[in-house]
Amino acid sequence: MVDRDLIDAFNECIDLLAAGQSIDDCLRRYPQYADVLRPMLEAGLLARRAQVSPTETADAQARGRARFQDALRKPAPPRVYRLSWARLAAGVLLVFMLSSVGISLAAQDSLPGDPLYNVKRLTESVQLVISGSSPTLQAAFEERRIAETHTLLALGREAQVTLEGVITQIDEATWQLADLQIQIDPTLPDAVLIQSADRVMINARTTRQGTLIAETIRLLGRTQPQTLPTVRPSTTLTHTATVLPTATSTSTASPTTSPTPTSRPASATPRTVSSTPGQRILATAPPNALSTVAPPSPTSVVTCLPQHPDDWIEYSIQSGDTLSNLAQRSGITLERLLRVNCITNADIIRVGQRIYLPGGTTSPSTPDVRTEPTRQPPAPTQIEQNNTEQRNNDVTPQSRPASSATPASRGNRG
């Protein structure tokens, strides 16, 4: 809408003013626009007036000059070679052309935190896939993680590591995985669920002082005996039946207060193994695919035997059941259900699988029956105390006081 010529004229005038001419000189040149141009040029000139005072400028200049001189005298920083895109592309191509073996070889000794470490892990994943998840390979890789962690600790280098393996508890906050000692804060989520001989995955970090501190911990499974227990209750599978605790398993009556060397899974008799007080684990029905290899430490061979109060009954899983809804219907937490039944992988249950549930599971049961302390339907946070207490209580509720001679609280390990 505005006259192109006016815009150009205005521009010309600005140049004229810059050259030292006056507004009138300009208007003489463009008389047809004089009226419009004058106020515009005056306004533009105001921008010139909006100057900083010379003294302020001079002061600022003086102050900055010294800084500038310092910067001049500083040694030149090492040349940073900016990567041009062409070079980057060529480099990428080269990398592709290198055999992947070459790179993974280079990566082999890398540690978490090293640039090539991801390559190393990637290579391992590929190998696992190719091998069809061979357990030997998996075990070998787990060994590697442990070795890497040892190296990091020896170097006093800080890094994040992920470890997998069977864990044993040394004391309140110290655990051991293979020959690594790990600090595990008991308040970590899931930490409370973990018992010795559990297979876990731990994300931890190494510290400069050479310690290993767990950041997250996840239960993967429990070690299982290789033989099935023969300690089935003899009663029939009706939900009103009282399940007798496995006779010998009433070594529950002797909740151990200290980690005892547990007998090997090979023994046929029901064994009570506990490495933690009150923590009796009996052989369970569903054999688990998990490794049954007991960890090297003599204190941690554990076989998991479902231990349940006598008023629990065997229940055959039906199509459509899920462990969580069974737990809910029974008024217990899922964790408890898993723990009592030594189920380590809640995803793998089969129709017809037998698990133990509180009596009267087909309908929501009342907590009183089991006389659990404040056992309300799913209260996941209350597991620990109640779980272990309950586990101790495999005889009739009345006798519980007797059998729970030892505090079964989680905090009482070792």
Place this chain on the structure above:
Amino acid sequence: MLVIILPDIPAEDQLLVRARQNDESAMLQIYDYYFPPIFQFIRLRVDDQQQAEDLASDVFLKLVQAMHGRNAPTHSLRGWLFRVARNVLHDYYGKEKKFTTTTLEEWLPAPTSGDPEIQFMRSLSVERMRHALKMLATDQQEVLILRFGQTLSLQETADIMGKSLSAVKSLQFRAVNTLRGILGDMHMENANG
């Protein structure tokens, strides 16, 4: 885009060569010569004195760094410095256009003789002028400062701002008229007292 070599001192290229060779006196000469316009440019856009000084310093520090590296300017130093100053300001402010609010009490009453608008403009103090400028959009402020304040050519301004010649022409046109509008509003306010 053809970059016209500015009517900078022809000796400036020589200066640059010496500066590139770590000649400290050459660098100091550059600093002394260019600090005022760069500082002006920045100071008009930044309220805080100390901040303006820091930003101006940054520009020259970047010059030092560039001299050490690959991107040293070899000519048109003024344009280079203004570009850097612009970038420094953009980083400082982000890309938004900053408007400062102004309080009417700050405005002086307008004199009554002559063309009221022009008289008013001439009577404005530097402070007022700066306030008015700051009410413009960033681009508009810049074009006015570069074209009128620094008397840079259209071409050089276009280079510094990264715009086409015609874009700058339009921009300066609009900027001036927007400024007039702002001043007119102020004048009205004053007149109505």
